[in-house]
Amino acid sequence: MLLLELQSVAQPVVTADGTLPFVGLSYTEVTASSFVDEAQIGANVVWDYSGLEVGTQWTIEWRAILNQQVQDTWPNAELSRSGDLTGGKYFSVSAEGVVFEGQQFTLSQLIYEDPELVVKFPMNYGDSWNDEWSGTQTGNGTRVGKRRAEVSGYGTLLMPWGAVNDVLRVDLLDSLVIRISPSSNPILLLDTVSQYFKNGHPWWLLEARNSTQSGGTLSSPIQTLTVKYRDALSTGRAGEVPFDQIGLLLFPNPADDRLYIRVPRSYTNATVEVLDATGRSVLLERTGGTSIGEAVLQLNVLGLAPGHYTVRSRDLTGSIISRPFVVHR
Secondary structure, eight states, rough: HHHHHTTTTOEEEEETTTSSSSSEEEEEEEEESSSOOOOOEEEEEEETTTTOOEEEEEEEEEEEOOHHHHHHHHHEEEEEEEOTOOOOEEEOOOEEEEEEEEEEEEEOOEEEEEEEEEEEEEEETTOOEEEEEEEEEEEEEEEEEEEEEEEEEEEEEEEEEEEEEEEEEEEEEEEEEESSSSSSOEEEEEEEEEEEETTTTOOOOOEEEEEEETTTSSSEEEEEEEEEOOOHHHHGGGGGGGTTTSSOOOEESBOOOSEEEEOOGGGGGGGEEEOTTSSSSEEEEEEEOOTOOOOOEEEHHHHHHSEEEEEEEEOOOSSSEEEEEEEEE
């Protein structure tokens, strides 16, 4: 029965429209405590990651760069991870794709003279691209990298919280040579990465990475296997989220004419506000509900232009929670 359903899946495409990460985007990223290697490629594939167990969780935020000096060095956007003491990672975004500009460490800077193309748009099954990049860091260190990427398959992605159809898989082979100083022994880093994208979602849904590091002062190679994925709340998969999960839940996301907002118990009889990309308030409602259950609010977004918005809810004590969403037609 499953095979019959998959055969009817049309070849998907992932475009930049509504998919590129945008300033204001935030989501929860889960690092699994177990690793599943799904090497299948081709058309109408099922990638089963449903057995992953939760390890650590991070809050990821894409935000504007406020420091003018940093703006001059790294344009556009900063990727921030809650609790990360190594500093932000800086990206620029365009209609073509997402480019990694560099990273601010606690004690040093990494600046790419030839930035790294992280992902390219539009993305179709069978597409491929190559990229080379190089950079310097404090202490006369250098980094030189190469990337080979291929959109290797499409089908259904089984997550711990449910299934997602019309997903594209991108396989990347990254090789990186790192020298701490011109006279130091090179560190060789080889990454094989699989990322899964769905059109209308502003970043990958899941990433599986196999990293091997050798050289430098290492006596033997070190291998690291990781899987990271976005939680159900961040992807707007309303029917797959445990009902008692804390936080705002928006669905569908992207939205067309209606946006449904599930507000947690403590935020019932509070305000719900929609802000556009400039921070201007464009909609304001008050939730209903009772103290013993969540409130579900329906918003008519037909009057909003396609683009990126934020829902912000303020409870009676003044506490605020927010979630980004996209209007897409």
